[in-house]
Amino acid sequence: MRLETERLIFRRWEESDAEDLFKYASDPDVGPAAGWPAHKSVEESRDVIKNVLNGKEGYAICLREDNKAIGTIELKLKGHTYLTDRDDECELGYWIGKPFWGQGMMPEAVKEMLRHAFEDCGMQKVWIGYYAGNEKSKRVQEKCGFRYQWTSENVDVPLLHEKRNECISLMTREDWLSDNKLK
Ligand SMILES: CC(C)(COP(=O)(O)OP(=O)(O)OC[C@H]1O[C@@H](n2cnc3c(N)ncnc32)[C@H](O)[C@@H]1OP(=O)(O)O)[C@@H](O)C(=O)NCCC(=O)NCCS
Secondary structure: OOEEOOOEEEEOOOHHHHHHHHHHHOOOOOHHHHOOOOOOOHHHHHHHHHHOOOOOOEEEEEEOOOOOEEEEEEEEOOOOOOOOOOOOEEEEEEEEOHHHOOOOHHHHHHHHHHHHHHHHOOOOEEEEEEEOOOHHHHHHHHHOOOEEEEEEEEEEEHHHOEEEEEEEEEEEHHHHHHHOOOO
16 A cells, blocks of 8 residues: 655665664664654664564555655554553654655655555544644644643653653544544
8 A cells, every 4th residue: 555645655664774874873862752763873773663563454665766764653553552442543743854844745644544444444533642842843733733732740751751741632534524524
């Protein structure tokens, strides 16, 4: 299945993406905001490609012009999110390399993933979170039409050995259909 937008293509991560992943994931402004430490070596990035970015609905976000990976987007399915234990609900997670911030690329990617979640995967609800203080991610979620639900306090961030408050929002199938005027 080909997932694409005007500027982006989503595809599976490949081990040969390790150097591109390291380029963006070694930036301390990227991972820690999403709950994981900056990568320290290309080897670590390769390991993450093999063992972390291999979720069933996980994709490398690539520039259409050269197919190079610049970020990641994933529907975290049952068993991989604490927000639901249902087959027809999932959590959306994402990040993109700093050189690409501020161009509306993540909202563009999120809109396509929502279409994929509801149309192709039959989801009824897509949950999403950001750690309190992450205004950039908050803006992406607002711009994409997610509705704020609650703030979970002192959520474990295991890879960083700390606890944070996490603001949780939701897009239901009904919200998505009415936003896209397909009802
Ligand atoms: C959050 C993130 C995905 C946003 O992606 P993006 O493609 O830049 O999204 P947008 O272009 O829509 O910008 C979103 C907001 O970021 C802010 N922003 C954009 N570029 C910025 C920059 N260079 N520096 C600081 N803030 C910036 C703006 O407030 C913008 O909102 P606005 O459109 O209302 O002005 C990206 O910043 C990122 O990957 N951050 C690190 C990892 C992370 O936080 N992941 C999410 C975990 S929940």
